Amino acid sequence: MDLLKSPLDLLSKTRTLLSSARTRFARTRFARAGGVEVAPHLELGRQGESLAAEYLLARGYKLVGSNFKLGVGRNRRGAVVQAEIDLVAYDGPTLCFVEVKTRASDRFAAPEANVDLRKQRQITRAARVYRRQMGLTPAPCRFDVVSVLIPPPCEDGSAHAPRLTLFRGFWTEDKFRKRRWSETF
Secondary structure (H helix, E strand, C coil): CCHHHHHHHHHHHHHHHHHHHHHHHHHHHHHHHHHHCHHHHHHHHHHHHHHHHHHHHHHHEEEEEEEEEEEEECCCCCEEEEEEEEEEEECCCCEEEEEEEEECCCCCCCHHHHHHHHHHHHHHHHHHHHHHHCCCCCCCEEEEEEEEEECCCCCCCCCCCCEEEEEEECCCHHHHHCCCCHHHC
């Protein structure tokens, strides 16, 4: 009997450990719910996105979505590529996909410089899927970038005002359309 009881005890202890590990994982994965601190760069990004949303609303945009994520394919190594559209808004009749880039300083490069060709391609692919899912394929669209600079507070505790810049039509979808042989000749 002792032999049968010890494996069952081991099994129940293993289950208990696994369930506690799962709850710990859930707490760390969803940091806001569990009260766990968020990395400073992620917090800076969240602040930038909320400032950009307020900025766009003040300029007449109508926000319809934020943080739209989806898998857009695989890279050359076969890994799944996730794309995220930070903000989706209407500027009049035009559907705008807005990328928000937030930095604490522009000492090395402006925030919008980090919206490189790879990032533009990912957002364009995600926007195509978004438009298809929402039935907005024929609607006019535009790709904008909001550059946000949130300087750190001064030594005396005073904070500088954040600096936001909107770049309308930062790139076009035509840049990534596949060309047919008949178009090139």
